[in-house]
Amino acid sequence: MCASVKYNSRGPALIPRMKTKHRIYYVTLFSIVLLGLIATGMFQFWPHSIESSGDWSVEKRSVRDVPVVRLPADSPVPERGDLSCRMHTCFDVYRCGFNPKNKIKVYIYPLKKYVGEAGVPVSGTISREYNELLTAISDSDYYTDDITRACLFVPSIDLLNQNSLRVKETAQALAQLSRWDRGTNHLLFNMLPGGPPDYNTALDVPRDRALLAGGGFSTWTYRQGYDVSIPVYSPLSAEVDLPEKGPGPRRYFLLSSQVALHPEYREDLAALQARHGEAVLVLDKCSNLSEGVPAARKRCHEHQAFDYPQVLQEATFCMVLRGARLGQAVLSDVLRAGCVPVIIADSYVLPFSEVLDWKRASVVVPEEKMSDVYSILQSIPRRQIEEMQRQARWFWEAYFQSIKAIALATLQIINDRIYPYAAISYEDWNDPPAVKRGSVSDPLFLPLIPPQSQGFTAIVLTYDRVESLFRVITEVSKVPSLSKLLVVWNNQNKNPPEDSLWPKIRVPLKVVRTAENKLSNRFFPYDEIETEAVLAIDDDIIMLTSDELQFGYEVWREFPDRLVGYPGRLHLWDHEMNKWKYESEWTNEVSMVLTGAAFYHKYFNYLYTYKMPGDIKNWVDAHMNCEDIAMNFLVANVTGKAVIKVTPRKKFKCPECTAIDGLSLDQTHMVERSECINKFASVFGTMPLKVVEHRADPVLYKDDFPEKLKSFPNIGSL
Amino acid sequence: MQLWRRKSLWLALSVSWLLILLRVFPVLRLAEPARRQAGAPQSWPRWLDAELLQSFSQPGELLEDGPQPPQAPRAGSCTRGACFDTSRCRGGGLKVFVYPAVGPISETRRKVLTSIEGSRYHTASAAEACLLVLVLSPDTPPGECHPALPQWAGGKNHLVLGLHPAPCLRIFQLGQAMVAEASPTVDTFRPGFDVALPLLSEAHPLRGGALGRLQQHSPIPGVALIAVAGERGGWYTAGTNFSACPWDGRCEQDHGPKQTHPGVTLPNATFCLIPGRSPDAVHFLQALQAGCIPVLLSPRWELPFSEVIDWTKAAVVADERLPLQVLAALQEMPLTRVLALRQQAQFLWDAYFSSVEKVIHTTLEIIQDRISGASAHPSLLWNSPPGALWALSTFSTSPSDFPFYHLQQGSRPLGRFSALIWVGTPGQPPLKLIQAVAGAQHCAQILVLWSSKKPPPPRWPETAVPLTVLDGHGKASDRFLPYSAISTDAILSLDAHSSLSTSEVDFAFMVWQSFPERMVGFLTWSHFWDEAQGRWGYTGERANEFSMVLTSAAFYHRYYHTLFTHSLPKALRTLADESPPCVDVLMNFLIAAVTKLPPIKVPYGPWHQEARPPPLAPGGPRLGAEPQPAAQDCISQMAAGFGHMPLVSSRLRLDPVLFKDPVSVLRKKYRSLEKP
Secondary structure, rough: HHHHHHHHOOOOOHHHHHHHHHHHHHHHHHHHHHHHHHHEEEHHHHHHHHHOOOOOOEEEEEEHHHHEEEEOOOOOOOOOOOOOOOHHHHOHHHHOHHHOOOOOOEOOOOOEEEEEOOOOOOOOOOHHHHHHHHHHHHHHHOEEOOOOOOOEEEEEOOOOOOHHHHHHHHHHHHHOOOOOOOOOEEEEEEEEEEOOOOOOOOOOOOOOOEEEEOOOEEOOOOOOOOOOOOOOOOOOOHOOOOOOOOOOOOOOOEEEEEOOOOOOHHHHHHHHHHHHHHHEEOOOOOOOOOOOOOOHHHHOOOOEEEEHHHHHHHHEEEEEEEOOOOOHHHHHHHHHHEEEEEEOOOOEEEOOOOOOOOOHHOOEEEEEEEHHHHHHHHHHOHHHHHHHHHHHHHHHHHHHHHHHHHHHHHHHHHHHHOHHOOOOOHHHOOOOOOHHHHHHOOOOOOOOOOOOHHHHEEEEEOOHHHHHHHHHHHHHOOOOEEEEEEEEEEOOOOOOOOOOHOOOOOEEEEEEOOOOHHHHHOOOOOOOOOEEEEEEEEEEOOOOOHHHHHHHHHHHOOOOOOOEEEEEEEEEOOOOOOEEEOOOOOOOOOOOOOOOEEEEEEEHHHHHOOOOOOHHHHHHHHHHHOOHHHHHHHHHHHOOOOEEOOOOOOOOOOOOOOOOOOOOOOOHHHHHHHHHHHHHHHOOOOOOOOOOOOOEOOOOOOOOOOOOHHHOHHHHHH | HHHHHHHHHHHHHHHHHHHHHHHHHHHHHHHHHHHOOOOOOOOOOOOOOOOHOOOOOOOOOOOOOOOOOOOOOOOOOHHHHHHHHHHHHHOOOEEEEEOOOOOOOOOOHHHHHHHHHHHHEEEEOOOOOEEEEOOOOOOOOOHOOOOOOOOOHHHEEEEEEEEEOOOHHOOOOOOOOOOEOOEOOOOOOOOOOEEOOOOOOOOOOOOOOOOOOOOOOOOOOEEEEEEEEEEHOOHHHHHEOOOOOOOOOOOOOOOOEEEOOOOOOOEEEEEEOOOOOOOHHHHHHHHHHHHEEEEEEEEOOOOOOOOOHHHHHOOEEOOOHHHHHHHHHHOOOHHHHHHHHHHHHHHHHHHHHHOHHHHHHHHHHHHHHHHHHHHOOOOHHOOOOOOOOOOOOOOOOOOHHHOOOHHHHHHOOOOOOOOOEEEOOEEEEEEHHHHHHHHOOEEEEEEEEEEEOOOOOOOOOOOOOOOOEEEEEOOOHHHHOOOOOOOEEEEEEEOOOOOOOOHHHHHHHHHHHHHOOOOEEEEEEEEEEOOOOOEEEEEEEOOEEEEOOOOOEEEEHHHHHHHHHHOOOOHHHHHHHHHHHHHHHHHHHHHHHHOOOEEEEEEOOHHHHHHOOOOEEEEEEEEOOOOOOHHHHHHHHHHHOOOOOOOOOEEEEEOOOOOEEEEEEEOOOOOOOOOO
16 A cells, blocks of 8 residues: 555556545545634634633733724714813713712723724724723722713723824714713823814814813813813833932023924024023934934934933923923923923913912913023022922822823812812822821811800719719819810719719709720710810819819910810930830920810810721720820820910829829839820821920919909919 | 554544643633622723733824924913013012092992002002003993093903902903903803902901901801801701702702891801802802801802912812702711811901902902912912911912911921110110020020111120121111011010010020910010090000010011011001001011911019119110000001901910929029029
8 A cells, every 4th residue: 555655656647546545534634623723713712701801800812802893984973072061061970979988980981993984993992001091990999890880981992192093983983882972971081182284282083071181281172170181191201210319409400302393492492592501401303313222212412412301300490392282291201300390381281280289390481481481490499499399200200100190180180070078188189298297287277266255164084983073073163164064974883973962063064974984985075065175174183273274274265276284294205215205203394284184175085086096095995094195196196286284283183192193103104104105106107296395374473463463363382 | 554644643633632622621611700790890901912002102203293383372362471461560570550430439449449559569650560450340331331541452461350240341342351350150261361259248348357257166066057048148047957959949848947047147057058150159258257168059150269269178169960969978077177168268268358458459469479470379378377468479489488387388497596686776785685695595696776876886795696787777667677687587576675584585485486476575565445535555564464565575487577568558667667666566466467366475584674774765665665655546546557456365474384383493494584
């Protein structure tokens, strides 16, 4: 057989024989291979729902395989954008419903490839940046995959660059989206709007009521409070590593790095350079670049070449001039270099101008003032320039540096419009982290002296010292401005004395029984507290006179945002132990007043109960100690202000006691209190207590003046 | 042969099957979990070829877009750059000329004219001005809207101001003029060019103003949560648990316990619901004055001064289509935010809206800010007390240079002070005082303001700190000029006849560092209402309270020199020059008006008073002096000038912690405060 094949293979008679014998063999062989190939191919292109979730939750597949949608030539085109749109006219807020988390829900349409009737694609399927943008939204808290629950819809049709799409067909593609509905609640992202020759400042694609997040809006096309002005992303942000350079004077005062400028601007720049010499550097394209160097990374001045964007770090101010478009990617590079942008583009709506305060990071100069720009910049004080440099870099880090940052800032702005009562504040948007850390906003910032007529509520925390309690009640009730007395009965095993046994006083007396013997009960914001001023007083503080208490209340009225109290204490840094130490000696300084006898605003009860940082509240209840120190930390931390110690009084419990307030002064007590200070300082992450050297006395205290004419004569004993 | 053929056949078979199996198995394995679980969100796919995607812009496209010529302003639309020629304001800054009124003049218009004329930007010459203001009256008949104005020039650099909705604004040929209009509609308002004014009532006071009604920081328990602006300027309050849409009339029956307040009474509630129609804008100011947080339901009008005021801090702008959500959000709003909104609403009322004068001055200040570009007020200065009218941007644009913003900035005032000693007649160099002050721990320099006719001595004693002699001109208000020689935040203002010990200076400066926005002084006066004569009076007698400290020995921030010189009306400063004790009163008025707080008193040794030289020559020593009868009247005149009595009384003195305590003197840091 072998021989015959060999033989036959040489002769022309071979082919007929192949037909009979080998054909079956080859056909089988080929069909098997073909089958294999087909099977392989089939699974390659199997519908993706099966192959989805490469690592169980995330889909992995190719952009080339997305379904193709053919748009008929006569499919509807949306209306042009409606310039009168506002949130309350064009936005369907009902779709956002009420969400307890005050977050809008954003749906992203699945990716499709749109082709015209002739099969020509409408645009490139998706760009890298738009893919990043959609990924960022999808990874955020805003995302929902449930189209019925969504409040905002983001098409996956890539509109970032108008030059890479066909306007009419793209509009048709938008119109056929399943929830389009005239574009209501649809958000479109575009960075490069318009096209030659007239370069519109907003996307030319008809979009009806859709919101547009656009780079390069002018005031004529921007719908205030409806559209969002976004930056033009600079791809150099990801490509080049440019470490932060601290603020301060730099080699060039003013620099221009843009290459495509109108000749008129070039002339102006050349004139500036001629007038101010070295301080001004005007760069242009390099004419003789060697092979392989991307033009985007080099700039030249005459024959000197500079690396871009590194050269921006050599200048204090950098020009951002209008080009064909108002929005320029150079703005992002300039901010990143910590160079203060000088924006010369009349009517340009700056990125995120709805929330960002550009005055703090840039100088906007009208186009007709371009020749004066140098003197305008020169008049800015140095400190302000440094502030602007820092602010510029912070804007870039927070809102420009990645597509994700741009996308999330855009959604946050829209979210804030829909849930204004949960909106992010000016400070959150604009203050760099260093400023946020250092700054304190006093919750009671309005200078206001509350009327004396309102009086105060005394709160006595008690367990079972009834006799001493009654004495305190009797003493406190003599204070003219007392308006109510609240006894917090912290003993669950014993009932408070019967009504008839309580001292008869001129103001209402209420007893509150607590569910658990906890120290924090004294700081609970009880509904019974109707006055703003609260006097916290222990049930054994029997020595405070009525004059002292009344004066304390008067002092509180002048400092309603502070703790105003009688027993003063101090914290000290122990250099040997390298930690904080509690001090109860009679020193020249004060940083705390104990809430065994102190006036404060009732708002701090709310803060103590609901906003105490970390586990301090539980820690205090568990240790049955230091609630007063915790209150001092809390108030000092939110107000940034020191306590006020009133009157010379230093002994509170009994005249014969040598100890300051009868609290045991033994070593363990002091160690525990010091521990509290160290614990709280670590939870707060800082030492908020402020040390002062003054206390408040009546104006005529110890003055040579008739005692009977003094308002508070009974003050002065220790 | 057969063998290899079979072998190759087998090989092919098994290879194909292997291929198939390899392909199928993972798919089978994947297929199951890929079935969509309820609740697991389907996220945006991670494309396998994401790395290969093209960038949105072609290489070089971001650089090389076709250059565009600078655009000319479009017809009919104006921005600051296009229609306002700031170069006319170069040099002297903003200069405002106002067209005088012709014929009979309405009360409101008179207030506006007076306010503009009282502004520090006012000029009487139209040629010198860079902003020309035309005040429209609501009662001008439409036929006479366009008076012939010689300087009109198409409206360039003009501001057409209508404090009340004027029919003229609708038909007026505005040209390139800016419009300052009460509650302009959102659609016609040109941000950054026009100015939105508040809608004031006819009776709005000229100056001083109706005080805010907020008496305490937190809402008073038991007061209604929500008041709703009703028809004809009234308000009605409703219980906390009404749950319907009370503003559109559809749920009339659900109002619950309802109280109607006739007339313009102020609402007494935590939140004030204000519908979005333009006439309702008048409710907005009522709410601010009452310290009631305005809740604006889809306002169709631009909020007043929205260019500079951050209304999100003081008001809630809500969507009128979501009444239930709005109510729920208000009910659940955290106390912290309620407090902040309440206080901010009240602060804004006091700072910008409480009088016609403040509204007008704020308008001019906004335009001045536009002109000054980078040296405009930062947002913080507009939006936190005391407000931009009291924080002059000509002093600094850096908030930490002012005494008011150290907390927000996390900064502190400079830890040293400059002593400024005023020497009047008879012109004795205060050698003892100089030594006492120079010995103070934190003294940075001593400035002697020589205001005597006698020439200053050629030689001064050697001191530990530099001593500079400044030339005074003999006017009492000279001592408050912003001398550039002052290099520290704190100033210790002294008279040649003041007597202070080093210890007193040290302690007072420690106190001042805790209260940099206030005056910290040693000697006090107090003001009182003289019932018999129906006017204000003041006394230097010792009393249980005080409201002024004497500037002959007081610490305060150097910013107050700038404020005193540049923001006070000239008439008041002239008054002070004529009667020297009035300078003290004026400075105290000024600081109290800014801070709304009393000054601070620190202990002052009684032995100084004994050593005080007797009788007082005019312009001479005033230490602890009883104000002279001639000067008594200036407090009334100043109260009139300010429009109200800004002074606040205090009943306390700040002493060292161990002051006069019966403990060993060795323990005490400021022991010489008790005995000389």
